[in-house]
Amino acid sequence: MSVLVMGASGAIGGAVLRGLQGRGMEVRATSRTPERLSLPGSVRTFAADAAEPASFSDALDSVDRVFLYADLPEPEALLATVAAAGVQHVVLLSSAAVTSPRAADDFNGSRILRAERAVLEAGVAHTFLRPCEFASNAARWSWSIKAEGAVPLPYPDALQTPIHDQDIADVAVIALTGDSLLGAAPILTGPERLTLREQVATIGEVLGRPLSVIEQTEAESAATLAAHLPDVWVQQILKGWREAVGGNPTLSDEYARITGRSPRTFRT
Template sequence: MTVLVTGARGRVGRAVLDRLHAEGLPVRAASARPDRFAAPAGVPVVELVLNRPGTFRAALEGVRQVFLYPEPAGVDAFVAAAEAAGVEHVVLLSSASVLAPDAESDPLGAHNLAVERALAASGLGTTLLRADAFASNALGWARPIGAGLPVELPYPEAHLAPIHPADIADVAVSALTGGEPRGRAVTLTGGQSLTLRAQVGVLARVLGREVAVETISRAEAERQMSRSMPAPLVGSLLSFWSAATAGPAAAGDTTRSLLGTPERTFHQWAVENAAAFTGN
């Protein structure tokens, strides 16, 4: 009953892999470059590239559960191969962006919708983890904070309920092993609504020094963000932040509501990742 973990280089995928392995469950990591992936001792790593169907058969052999990272390229062929291989259940790391009214035209929403729909059209059991804002998105501020510079934000009063990636991993492992929310579609958030300015404030308190916030124009934010992100995704994210200034973010499901364990806070994430903001 092997579990295949895709996206194992990511924070959530790696946490899922480590948890399953620590529980003594048979798990396999998938990577486009298996020679460059350092898996835990005893965990096999296989090549899997979603736009190369020739990599599917070996990756899926003997697999009954899949933790799937959302990539629409080749997903229809992958789903067909999973069915043929005898896969029983897929836990998808999706996005809350699929719930937006304009999801089909929004780049991020459409990206995740394509994968959700491919799974819905299959005979596979499916759990959809529609994660909202990640606490780890704050790592985008590591460079200016580490250099003692202001954090430049176009919408500092945007409200989010950031979720700790470890919470997503806990929910995913529960679903993969037969617990909640197996077979359901859930929207995952943290337990507290915080503005982007407030998140910077949490980091400042953890670091023990002031961190300034500077409001910049949307055009300037587009210019800066386009250096490391495709332009359509930049526009999508900025529009999301703009809409989020309307008021506190609504909480969705958390580890507390699904698993009966307290959700991790943004403060906890900041403490765990403080070294990333020191500039060393």
């Protein structure tokens, strides 16, 4: 069985690719810049850009299953290309954001809902992975931790259930190598609820030096984030944090049910 991984340079895509290789699968990978990939010679690489769905045609030739990111500028056209190639199963890295009743009104929720809808309309068997906030989002704090030993945040009491990248990849690999998750849409969370303040403290404990939180106004935070991100993402991140204050996010048992193991902690 041959599996194509879109975005092998990505955090999740790369982990999925390694997991499939570990299981001895025949794996292919796409990237917009495949010359920058550093992969074992056994992995065939292809140049493909989701903004030009036809660019996936060569990579999809004789492929059985596909791992896709939901960052798809033309999801309907890309999924039509996938279906026409005879792919049997698409595993889409979706998001828990689509389960919000207001997902369709939201920039992030609506674009991922559109990708899920395109998969359904293409009529290809599917698995939608719906993770919550990635624990690795905290890597964005690395510069201020190195420079100031502190993390500036507007909503330090925002409560999350951060998930380890590898947990998402573990479930993707199970979906891509068997039929147990056909038609499933597991919500994936980490094993614990942690505020952003608690995440900063955990990083400090692991580093062996206390870190502080610098409380910012939303406008100050927007200005900081805008140095690195487009405004639409700045607004999305701020909204997510604002709405997570005083929340009580559900912890999912899907990872344990699917893999038989406990999810990795934020500390891990």
